[in-house]
Amino acid sequence: MIEKYSLIFKALSDKTRLRIIHLLLWAGLNLCVCEIVDSLGESQYNVSKHLKELKYADLIEEKKMGKWVSYGLKSSPDDFKKKIFEAIASMPDEVTTKDKIRLEARLGLRKEGKCVIGFKSEQWAAVLKKITKIEETDHVQKTD
Amino acid sequence: MIEKYSLIFKALSDKTRLRIIHLLLWAGLNLCVCEIVDSLGESQYNVSKHLKELKYADLIEEKKMGKWVSYGLKSSPDDFKKKIFEAIASMPDEVTTKDKIRLEARLGLRKEGKCVIGFKSEQWAAVLKKITKIEETDHVQKTD
DNA sequence: ATTATGTATGCTCAATAGCGCATAGGAGAA
C-alpha cells in the first residue's frame, strides 16, 4: 500500500542517507562501506545503520565479498523509484561537492577496481589531508 | 543546501501528507481544507498541521478567500520538485482509491466550482454513507 | 586456534514527530 512509498520518502528524509544515495548515483558503481564512510566523513556505525534503512526501503542492495560489503542502487521496473532517483540525480552538484571530491580520491586507492583498505586508514588520512589543502586553496582563490 | 531536499522528502515521509499531495495531483485543482479533511477522513486539526508542513517544505501554497482557504501544488522551475511530483503521480491508483472516491463525491457538493460546506457536515455524512455502501457492495461482488 | 579487520547491532540519551483535545484567530452573518 501507500506505506511502501512513504517508507521510501522517509528513508530519503535524512541528510546522511540522501548523501549516500546521491553518491551512489554519481559514482555509477557499487561502493564499499568503508569508501562511503570515508567519502562522507561519518562514523562507521552510523553509516552502517543508515545503509540498513536504505536497504529496508528497498533502495539499495548489498553484495558481500568475504568480509567486504559493497552497496549499490537497487533498480526496479517500477516507475516510481526511477523518478525518485532522477529527482535526486537532478539535485545541484554543489550540495554534495565535498563528498564527491573525497569519493574520487578514495576510489583512487582501489587496486584492480576493488577497495583494499579499511575506513579511516592512515593512507586515507594522508590523501584526505592533501585534497583538503587543495579545497582550501580553491576557497581562498574564489573568495579573493 | 542539501537540507532543502531532505526537508522535501521528510514532508512526504508521512502517510497523511503523501495522501494530500497525491490527492492534489489527481484533482488537478486547488482544494479547500474541508474538502481535504472529508476526502481523507482525518481530523481537521491534523490536516491543518500537515498542510503547514507541506507549505513549509515549499510543496504547496495557500489561497485565502475570506474565511475559506484552499491549497494547491506549488509548481517551480526547478527540475527536482517536478520529478518528485511525477513520481508521486506514478504511484498505483489503488493506494488512494478511497480518497479519490470521496473527493469526487465531495467535489460534487461544490456550487459554481466553489466549496460551500464545512467539514464533516450532515450533507457530507449523507453522501459518505451512500458511497460507502457502494464500496461495500463492490467488495462483496469482488470477493464472491 | 588465535588474532586482525571489515561490518553490524544493542544500549542509552536527547531531540523530534504525530495525535487528540481544547481553544484561539479571523472573516462573515445576524
Next chain:
DNA sequence: TTCTCCTATGCGCTATTGAGCATACATAAT
C-alpha cells in the same frame, strides 16, 4: 457587537529517531 463557522495553534502525551559508544559477528590471515 455578538454569534457562527472555517481554519490554525498551543499543550501534553507517547512513540520514534539519530547519534555516540561499546561490543558482537564474520571472514581472512597468521
